[in-house]
Every structure is written in structure tokens, then in C-alpha cells.
Amino acid sequence: MAAFKIEGGASLSGEITPQGAKNEALQILSAVLLTSEPVTIHNIPNIRDVNKQIELLKDFGVKVDQLEEKGSYRFEASGVDLKFLETETFRSKASSLRGSIMLIGPLLARFGEAQMPQPGGDKIGRRRLDTHFIGLKQLGANFDFDAQRHRYFVKAEQLTGKYILLDEASVTGTANLVMAAVLAKGKTTIYNAACEPYLQQLCKMLNRMGANISGIGSNLLEIEGVEVLGGTTHTLLPDMIEIGSFIGLAAMTKSEITIKNVRIDQLGLIPNTFRKLGIRIEEKGDDLFIPAQEHYEIDTFIDGSILTIADAIWPGFTPDLLSILLVVATQAKGTVLIHQKMFESRLFFTDKLIDMGAQIILCDPHRATVIGLDRKYPLRGIRMTSPDIRAGVSLLIAALSATGTSVIDNVEQIDRGYQDIDERLRALGAKIERIN
Known part of the structure; x- marks a missing residue:
């Protein structure tokens, strides 16, 4: 120590x-799972929580290349291995990082399933995850919580757009739902959405990847689902x-x-x-x-x-x-x-x-x-x-x-x-x- x-x-x-912004980085890194095409991200901070998120992506089979420019990486999630979800390595790494919860939305949207141990992070009081899973259920996901294993499971053959009124303006909850909704069928409306600059950055990046998100910067987001997203380049605030x-x-x-x-x-x-x-x-x-x-x-x-x-x-x-x-x-x-x-x-x-x-x-x-x-x-x-x-x-x-x-x-x-x-x-x- x-x-x-x-x-x-x-x-x-x-x-x-x-x-570069830590809280933005954790959202943006999660979003690379939404496409099989390369995504280049600049100004990534060299800090423990962000490096753990990058390690998780590597463990999933995401190809990660560190570029010459400091803080710049290229990610390509063309060979994601969902079997990693069942490993003790995943349980250990994901449970030590609060930001790992934002992998659920992209995994569910693109591959139809995801699971997550109860995530860690700062010991600053209760930080409930209800907003995430209630929203995903409204999009059509089946949800289960294994109390003995302390693990959350979600599955969906096809997510479907829905009107969602969040019970709290959770930043990570909003990010998860946005990343799930961009590949859902039909229109999703998220009211009482978080609108922090980092969430705005995520939405702008997804739009450059081919998503259709409007209302960015407000607490009312409208998302028209698309079939596939492409690559892009993004710079963190x-x-x-x-x-x-x-x-x-x-x-x-x-x-x-x-x-x-x-x-x-x-x-x-x-x-x-x-x-x-x-x-x-x-x-x-x-x-x-x-x-x-x-x-x-x-x-x-x-x-x-x-x-x-x-x-x-x-x-x-x-x-x-x-x-x-x-x-x-x-x-x-x-x-x-x-x-x-x-x-x-x-x-x-x-x-x-x-x-x-x-x-x-x-x-x-x-x-x-x-x-x-x-x-x-x-x-x-x-x-x-x-x-x-x-x-x-x-x-x-x-x-x-x-x-x-x-x-x-x-x-x-x-x-x-x-x-x-x-x-x-x-x-x-x-x-x-x-x-x-």
C-alpha cells in the first residue's frame, strides 16, 4: 500500500x-462495444478506474491499440467473446469497478444478453441500480437477480423502443439506457434524463456512429433505433x-x-x-x-x-x-x-x-x-x-x-x-x- x-x-x-474526464471515459469506453468497426478515442486519462475498464474490454476480446499520441487508443470490438461473462476473472474485475455497470447496455443491445456482479467503487453510501434495470425491462429485457451470487442478468431477443420516465436523473443509468436504445426497434423517449456534459458527449459520439438521438443537452431524449452503428473518432473533455x-x-x-x-x-x-x-x-x-x-x-x-x-x-x-x-x-x-x-x-x-x-x-x-x-x-x-x-x-x-x-x-x-x-x-x- x-x-x-x-x-x-x-x-x-x-x-x-x-x-481527460474520468466519468466521460467510462461511458465512452463502454460504447465501443456497440460496433464492430474501429473507434478511436483521444485524451484518455491514465488512471486506475479507466485502465480497469480498458482491461475488461481486452478480456472480452476487443482489440485495443495504444497510439503514438499520449492518451490515444483505437478499439475494435469485432470479436467479442460473451463466454468471458461466466469467468471468475470477469466477476473479480467488474465487481471492483463501478463504471463496469455501463457495459450492460451495449452488451444487451448488440448481443442480446449481459450480466454483472454488484459493482464496487467509492464507499460513499447507497448507490442503487434500480434505474438501470427498470429502464432495460421497459425496453423489453428479461431481468433476474441472483441474490446468492450477487449477480444481475438481462436478456432480450429484441429491444423495443418505449416511453421511459426515470425515477432519478442517474448519469450512468441514462447512459446505459441510451446505449441500449440506439439499437432498439422503434422510438425510445427518456424523460428526466441526465444531461451532464459527459452524457452529451456520449450522445454526440453515438450520433457520429450512426445513431439518431435528439434533445441532447436537455432532460428529454428521443432516440430512433437503428440496425447497426459504425466507427468514429472522439476526444474526451x-x-x-x-x-x-x-x-x-x-x-x-x-x-x-x-x-x-x-x-x-x-x-x-x-x-x-x-x-x-x-x-x-x-x-x-x-x-x-x-x-x-x-x-x-x-x-x-x-x-x-x-x-x-x-x-x-x-x-x-x-x-x-x-x-x-x-x-x-x-x-x-x-x-x-x-x-x-x-x-x-x-x-x-x-x-x-x-x-x-x-x-x-x-x-x-x-x-x-x-x-x-x-x-x-x-x-x-x-x-x-x-x-x-x-x-x-x-x-x-x-x-x-x-x-x-x-x-x-x-x-x-x-x-x-x-x-x-x-x-x-x-x-x-x-x-x-x-x-x-
Whole structure:
């Protein structure tokens, strides 16, 4: 098991470029199973979760070629072997990766069957899969859950288009249903669909492959099924969660950082939400420049009441950045209520921040009140463990701003979502090393 040893308190400076989007990559990689023709994907991040998804595709018999350009791959799913579904290797690999659930839609649509063990991922509370399977059943799939083997099964000789009203705007659920519906017979309408930029990217790619999807960017998708899809080339967006993490890093460490090529048009509320904490962010072309700040002050609502920042489905604020905002608020001037609506275990990492000297009241599993210290009492270094990807990076940011030495164990969690994060931070001047 690896750990990060961090000497905190150093100001950073320089430029950093975000990796390709992890959450988009897991959807796009799943979609290569929908065609026997080559699909080329650029800007794929070299991180654990994405590499696991690529390994699964190889195990299915997908031909994978790494191209000369960094992060570029060509996939050809002309010889998919469904017998791999029955192997212990599949059970082991798929159960360790949450994104593996999005293989179900493409496999069912093209080959008429799929199965999946209960997938893993971050331990951030209940993450039910009902939306996926209820939608697939509405398209005509037969569904079975083997409780003893903890395995889901779906089969369908022919999927048929249907009007589907989702009970939740699940991103992965919407992606699965879209990938199933593009090869279904007739018209599928998905209402209350997720409309995140990464889901829009998936739909645009499928249309280039020959699908007929309209309503992209809205919560009402209409899909006219086609008989076959062809190959295409696709480039992933920059990772908006990395971008938000770097904004928080600059603020906490009083650093001057330029975040390059961020696709500002795809960031939604992210920059303005950080601005509510008093962080100055300048847009320079397609770059974000965060100047060094000694102090930043949290806004209040118009009537003077304490600011509340909550997550919401897109175009609301992404839940993946609430942990970062919470850490940043610990050294701001003022008070903020962080309301994590979607996952009931994501705020439990605050006990580590309290040990570092932060003033946080964990009201319940979903809400935390942060009383900013205005840098009068800097956080102090401690030893801690990364519980999940986003909390892990939040603790890393806290450690970089703290006085003294911190050690973060279980950094494999961070590696699941952030490419070469220690090397990239050292290039900015951070005192961080990977130890065993």
C-alpha cells in the first residue's frame, strides 16, 4: 500500500493542464462495444478506474491499440467473446469497478444478453441500480437477480423502443439506457434524463456512429433505433472535477496557478460556486487564472443569512466537488453550510479535518457547517487515510496548506481518479513524495 508524505505550507506557482474526464471515459469506453468497426478515442486519462475498464474490454476480446499520441487508443470490438461473462476473472474485475455497470447496455443491445456482479467503487453510501434495470425491462429485457451470487442478468431477443420516465436523473443509468436504445426497434423517449456534459458527449459520439438521438443537452431524449452503428473518432473533455480541485488547491495554498485548456463553456456553475467562497478566478481565453490570495471571504445570501451550497443534478453543482469546497471553506472568513444531498457517507471524512484543527459541525450524514478560520489558525499536519477519490484529494489539499508533515495512506483511492497527481503537484512546487 502506498502513501503520500507531504510537507505543508509551501506556496505553489505555474501552469497545470487537466486530464481527460474520468466519468466521460467510462461511458465512452463502454460504447465501443456497440460496433464492430474501429473507434478511436483521444485524451484518455491514465488512471486506475479507466485502465480497469480498458482491461475488461481486452478480456472480452476487443482489440485495443495504444497510439503514438499520449492518451490515444483505437478499439475494435469485432470479436467479442460473451463466454468471458461466466469467468471468475470477469466477476473479480467488474465487481471492483463501478463504471463496469455501463457495459450492460451495449452488451444487451448488440448481443442480446449481459450480466454483472454488484459493482464496487467509492464507499460513499447507497448507490442503487434500480434505474438501470427498470429502464432495460421497459425496453423489453428479461431481468433476474441472483441474490446468492450477487449477480444481475438481462436478456432480450429484441429491444423495443418505449416511453421511459426515470425515477432519478442517474448519469450512468441514462447512459446505459441510451446505449441500449440506439439499437432498439422503434422510438425510445427518456424523460428526466441526465444531461451532464459527459452524457452529451456520449450522445454526440453515438450520433457520429450512426445513431439518431435528439434533445441532447436537455432532460428529454428521443432516440430512433437503428440496425447497426459504425466507427468514429472522439476526444474526451477535460475533467471538470480536476479543474475544481486545482481551484481549491490554489486558494488553500495561497498560490498563483493557471489551469490550461479547461473548456470554460462546459464548466457550468463550478467557477461561480468557488467565487461564492471569495476566490478570485480570471478567465483568460480558455484558461482559468487563480491569483495568490492571503484572504478570501464567504458570501452570504442577500438577506445576510448564512450561505448554503448544495449539490444537484446538472446543470446544478456537481456532488463530486462538495468535498473540495468544504476543505477550502475551513480557511475562509465566514461560515457556510455544505449540503450533500446525494450520498449519505461522503461527509464522514470531516473527522480528519477536525483533527487537523478545522472548525466543522457535522449536523447529520448530509450536512456540515464550516466556520472559516480566516487563516488565523492554520491546519496542522497529521496521519490520515483516504476513504474515497474526492475526499482523498480534499485531504491532500488540506495537507498541502497545513503546517508540518502529513501522511495520507491508501492513496490508491486517489490514483483511481487523478493521473500522476504527485508528479504534477511537484512541478508546481509542492513538497510531496510517494512512500510505501
